[in-house]
Amino acid sequence: MKKHVEALATLSQAHLIGLEKLELLQELPEDMANGRVPAVQERLATLFAFIDGELRAHFRQEEEILFPALEEPLAGPGPITLDGEEPDFCFFLFCESACRLIGPLAIYRRDHQMIWNAIDRLRSAWLEIGRDNSDPEFRLRLEHAAAEVEWLLGSHIAKEDEVLLPKVAEILDDQELAELGLALGVGASR
Ligand SMILES: [Fe+2]
Ligand SMILES: [Fe+2]
Numbered sequence: 079m080k081k082h083v084e085a086l087a088t089l090s091q092a093h094l095i096g097l098e099k100l101e102l103l104q105e106l107p108e109d110m111a112n113g114r115v116p117a118v119q120e121r122l123a124t125l126f127a128f129i130d131g132e133l134r135a136h137f138r139q140e141e142e143i144l145f146p147a148l149e150e151p152l153a154g155p156g157p158i159t160l161d162g163e164e165p166d167f168c169f170f171l172f173c174e175s176a177c178r179l180i181g182p183l184a185i186y187r188r189d190h191q192m193i194w195n196a197i198d199r200l201r202s203a204w205l206e207i208g209r210d211n212s213d214p215e216f217r218l219r220l221e222h223a224a225a226e227v228e229w230l231l232g233s234h235i236a237k238e239d240e241v242l243l244p245k246v247a248e249i250l251d252d253q254e255l256a257e258l259g260l261a262l263g264v265g266a267s268r
Contacts, residue, residue, distance in 0.1 A: 089139075100227075107221045200226070207220070246258075
């Protein structure tokens with residue numbers, strides 16, 4: 079067992095918090111249908127405070143520290159940078175072919191962008207709450223955006239927890255893991 083694998087715990091911990099925050103969206107369609115608009119507004123405000131704070135910081139840490147640390151170890155001869163282990167790296171069937179085309183790290187970066195796009199759609203629907211909550215078109219747009227954020231962020235977190243982080247622990251040596259932990263601000267010297 080490598081000594082510094084726990085350096086990745088900070089990322090797993092952030093993922094757990096993310097999954098917890100997504101629960102704020104679970105009752106949204108039911109609450110809207112029953113006119114519990116203030117409750118929806120309050121939960122969305124809590125969710126957006128998390129998104130604009132911790133989630134943004136977490137994505138930045140991954141994009142600026144974690145992914146660059148993996149570029150070289152995962153570099154292959156061409157666009158297929160899968161280190162000879164294509165199927166287990168990609169996690170979802172639909173993403174395997176994309177991995178072959180653009181490389182595994184690009185998949186994670188693309189996920190982040192798709193999540194931000196869905197968040198933007200949810201934010202604009204959120205800002206409209208209160209204007210005409212009974213408009214079925216508005217409700218559909220709000221519920222669709224909420225479901226999209228829930229699915230995209232939830233599946234991205236699962237992919238990172240089940241595929242990316244174990245891969246990081248496997249391909250980086252103890253020294254590299256310790257350096258990564260320090261860069262992420264983890265107590266890697268424990
Ligand atoms: Fe991520
Ligand atoms: Fe993450």
